[in-house]
Amino acid sequence: MASNFNSADIAAFKNVWVFCEQRQGKMMPTSFELISEGRKLADELGVELCGILLGDNVEGIAKELGGYGADKVYLCESPLLKDYTTDAYTKVICDVIEDIKPEILLFGASNIGRDLAPRCAARLHTGLCADCTHLDVDLNGYVNFLRTGSSLDVDNMNFESKLFDVNKNLKMTRPAFGGHLMATIVCPRFRPAMATVRPGVMKKRPYDEAKANAVEIIRPEFKLAAEDIKTEVLEVVKAAKKLVDLIGADYIVSVGRGISKDVEGGIKLAEELAEVLGGVVGGSRATIDSGWLSADHQVGQTGKTVHPKVYIALGISGAIQHKAGMQESECIIAVNKNETAPIFEIADYGICGDLFKVTPMLIEAIKAAKAAK
């Protein structure tokens, strides 16, 4: 650790940083979402937004980060950083942060970000908030978010604190208890304030070519030797089957326990409906736990958070853990046999009926409506 590093000396920290994850030399889409969100936070603080990018021969993808809003990219390249290892990435990130001292540090909550961020937070001696879905620095922005995003009576609430400056500290909001509760977390006494952010939640900004060309690339000093890495990566295997892109989809047709009497038939109907709409198939936790669909199809608190134009829920009761992943969809359509199913509470349109009877009719009706356009 740099000898002068003290995470409690909060005045010594400045600027917003985003860890930009790449795999096999390709930027993960979440990095662009985080850069876009980081831009908002940096503007609220009046500071610079910087990406930190680790890898081997990845300079070529660094400037893309500028296109989404980064002012600078700290680029750390080494053959030892080609494949992700906890030890190498933690060491390089912590060494650079101890030298340059950002006040905010964001990671994508991917399987890698969630391995790396806690390790870094423990080493840097600071707080970390997991799986955030909303971030604010500006208090007014936060209060406006609560006005629509909570059931709180914000006009009669006190947001002041004697312990810290509520207008300068990052307010990190996340679901807890399977989505039953939302909590806003602060880290007032230590820096950097760290958060992992749920993929698919933050909106990407439009790409700005001029800003991409203007991004400043900096190569910070770091020391990394093979002996620093205690784990040995024997192989990296990409899934053989093409994974479903739930996060990027405009139309999602999801199935739930309601397909249990004919699992194959139910999935086939969902696939047909998704095809007519130009969308993809998702599933509730029950369908993944039962092995009916692979894990990449899972929507919900423990799966993916989605906000498509249309979300069609076939035979999904609407447990809170499912709703937490899809209630921000622009239009929700639910088909369920049980008229008291909680999914109807959030559906824009509900049909109470047997999905095996309704779905084929819906496919035909949508085909006809599209043909008539």
Add this chain to the structure above:
Amino acid sequence: MKIIVTVKQVPDTSGKVAVNPDGTLNRASMQTITNPDDMNAVEAALKLKDETGCKVVAVTMGPPPAEGMLRELMAMGVDESYLVSAREFGGSDTFATSQILAAAIDTIGLEEGDLLFAGRQAIDGDTAQVGPQIGEKLNLPQITYAADIQKEGNTVTVKRMLEDGYMTIRVKTPCLVTCIKELNTPRYMSVNGVFEAYSKPMTVLGFEQLKDHPLIEVDTIGLKGSPTNIFKSFTPPQKGVGMMLEGADKDTCEKLAGLLAAKHII
């Protein structure tokens, strides 16, 4: 050789969850269970015990009733357990919790050849942070999201899941492995196990036993000391009730398709 497994008793968030008017969770009204991923970690340890005869030790931090969970795990085959419990530890965030658990694990003693298993994440907070933070405090190499664990001599080889595939990683012991449900199916308690569970050793580690441990910083534990604090908590708003369509026949479906087309949604 021994395997230490960290476990947590959690409210069952898959069932009915009651929220108090002030936005906090009504824990008294909820069932508690052993965190599901932790059950996979316990099973992984018991499988290695079946193969090698090693000792399995469970550690939890929580209020005194967590003893019930530890007895159940001992009825499954865990040999010994530790309950880390003190009022001073209450309200700890993941940073604070991990230093307390790291101090407890170091007190129990993790030696060459030993393993530390944890669940990937607990269903109450879903953070997945305590495992890696313990790993950092104990200076152990870690492998998270384990879907397969093979031990040979003093190395373990783990299939580590990614969203788009997996990595195969080898590491020397001692090390930390965090476990996911794809790893195994946890066993049930056995009748003999239930009888034996009450004669197996269970040790309580309180504030007095741990406060002088070098890994504990007294001013960063508990509700007040934790680096992160809850600023506000609230329930998400209910979306306005939408339109229930009459019937479930061809006309209903055509009406819906018409509505979607009129709004240019399809």
